[in-house]
Amino acid sequence: MRLLKGIPNLDSLLVSTEYFQKGNYSLSVLFQKRKIRSKEYLADTLKMSSRFSNFHMNVVSGFDKNKQIVIVDANNNNNFNDDKVYKFDKNFRFSHNNNLKIIDTLPIINMELQFNYNNKIQNLVRKIQVYPFSNYFYTQMLDDGLTKELALGLRLKDYWKGTLKCNSIVYNIGLQGINKDRMTIMIKPNSLKYSTIDHIYNRNFEYKINDTIKLTNSLFKIDSIAEDISKLFLIKLAKDDDFFSYRMGTKILNFELSDLEGNQFKILDVDSGKKYTLLDFWGTWCKPCRELTPDLKRINQIFFRDVNIIGIAYDKSLEDVKKYITVNEMNWKHAFSDKKSRSGIIRDLKITSYPTFILLDENRVIVYRGSGLEALYEVEKIIKEVSN
Numbered sequence: 001m002r003l004l005k006g007i008p009n010l011d012s013l014l015v016s017t018e019y020f021q022k023g024n025y026s027l028s029v030l031f032q033k034r035k036i037r038s039k040e041y042l043a044d045t046l047k048m049s050s051r052f053s054n055f056h057m058n059v060v061s062g063f064d065k066n067k068q069i070v071i072v073d074a075n076n077n078n079n080f081n082d083d084k085v086y087k088f089d090k091n092f093r094f095s096h097n098n099n100l101k102i103i104d105t106l107p108i109i110n111m112e113l114q115f116n117y118n119n120k121i122q123n124l125v126r127k128i129q130v131y132p133f134s135n136y137f138y139t140q141m142l143d144d145g146l147t148k149e150l151a152l153g154l155r156l157k158d159y160w161k162g163t164l165k166c167n168s169i170v171y172n173i174g175l176q177g178i179n180k181d182r183m184t185i186m187i188k189p190n191s192l193k194y195s196t197i198d199h200i201y202n203r204n205f206e207y208k209i210n211d212t213i214k215l216t217n218s219l220f221k222i223d224s225i226a227e228d229i230s231k232l233f234l235i236k237l238a239k240d241d242d243f244f245s246y247r248m249g250t251k252i253l254n255f256e257l258s259d260l261e262g263n264q265f266k267i268l269d270v271d272s273g274k275k276y277t278l279l280d281f282w283g284t285w286c287k288p289c290r291e292l293t294p295d296l297k298r299i300n301q302i303f304f305r306d307v308n309i310i311g312i313a314y315d316k317s318l319e320d321v322k323k324y325i326t327v328n329e330m331n332w333k334h335a336f337s338d339k340k341s342r343s344g345i346i347r348d349l350k351i352t353s354y355p356t357f358i359l360l361d362e363n364r365v366i367v368y369r370g371s372g373l374e375a376l377y378e379v380e381k382i383i384k385e386v387s388n
Contacts, residue, residue: 004058006081010069013062014150020056020113020126020178057111059130061150066090068132070152076112084109086130093132093151106131108157115179115227122228127157154178160229163190166215173232180225185232187213200353200371204248212243214250219243246349248366252358255345257312257335260322267310270333272362275386276307278379279358281346283315283339284324286354288372293328295376299383300332306387307359308333314346314354315339359383 007015060071060080070086073079086107111126133153159176170190177183188194188205195201207213211222213234220234244253254266267277280296282289300309309332313321316339325334337346345351349358357375359368359382368379 003078004073005079006083007060008062008064008069008071008080008085010062010064012146012150013060013069014147016059016061016152018057018059018154018178020115057113057128059152061132061152063090063150068093068150070130070132072109072111072128072130074109074111076114088132093134093149103129103131103153103155118227129155129157131155162232164215164232166218169216171215175225175229175232180227180229181209183209183225183229185209185211185222185225187215195370195374198370198372198374200356201369201375203350204369212237212245214243214245246366246369248369251363251365252349252360254364255348257310257345258337260318260325260334260336265333265335267360267364270308270310274306274308275362276367276383277360277364278307278309279360280309280311281314281351281354281356281358282311283313283354284317284320285315289355290324292355292373292376293330295373297328297330299376299380303380303383303387307383310335312337312345314351 004015007013057076058073058078058080060069062069064087066089068088068090070088071080071083072086074083084107106129109128109130111128113124113126114121115124116122131153132151134148134151136151136153156176156178159174161175162173164171164173164187172186172188172190174186175183176186185207186202186205187207192205194205207222209222209224213220213222217239219237219239221237223233223235225232244251246252252267254268256264256266258264267279270277278299284290296309296311299307311325311330311332311334313334314337315321318336318338321334321336324330337344353371355376356371357369357379358366359379361367368375368382370378
């Protein structure tokens, strides 16, 4: 058995462990695997199994009056005495509200770890940020009050990168995650750039293990990642003309929608003789959606010969939608999706941000997908190329 030393005497605390060889990771990890209160330990020690040694990270989170104390055992020697003590204002756990700009200003910790690769122990230094995160959605679902108060977030600041060439196209590859089984995989043509502000656009290139990806005109299954994150393995699939997805470069289903009078129609029913169809996912409750209404009206007036617009209102009130459309003279095709039920096209195209714009060609292939003003400008550029 090993002992954790140097646990400080605080008003209340959690000692938490995250296992990096195989563990559970999301954008923010709630540490709650092992919990103690200050009165429950003696001599600043806590027993733990030696089989976890150096494959994990131990963290102290506690309160000292009006400060939240965070200590990471960065050198992995099971002793907090030689590690830096981070002090946060007690309100930080609520106030930053997952604001990545604030989190970016926090110190980056070099966490010393080991992992088992081909039955050999190898050393690895991970760059991480650990911070109070009591306001996280899943934190608030926890039953234990102390765990809610002292919950932490973990953000990884390192990644692996490489390239892949398929036919004549070069793809950039980036991997980030806590281990090979919990990786976010980014695969993007080298000719395209990531957006600095449109995360919905960037998700066109985001994958997980077992996802299907289309590279040029071929389909591949993302099969696995080597334990040391040195290789990404793809399996080529038989070509399937009926492969549908929600990412740029792939085809979508001819979805059935409900218009504002409750009548059913399909995407191809809307004047399919035009070059493009623009799907606008919006709602009357969405301020950015309302702000872009004039831009959509302008695009409809200028490019009506080249593009159909289908507004898909994800809303609680059909009457509110009808009123807004009438008052603002939004003279294009509209559909309604009840906000009480996340189903159909909203679910299948993974619409999570509003407004989201999806530009389709005449074959229902996604030419562009993104969110907000930047995305609408990109859509307009593409349409202009055809109209000119």
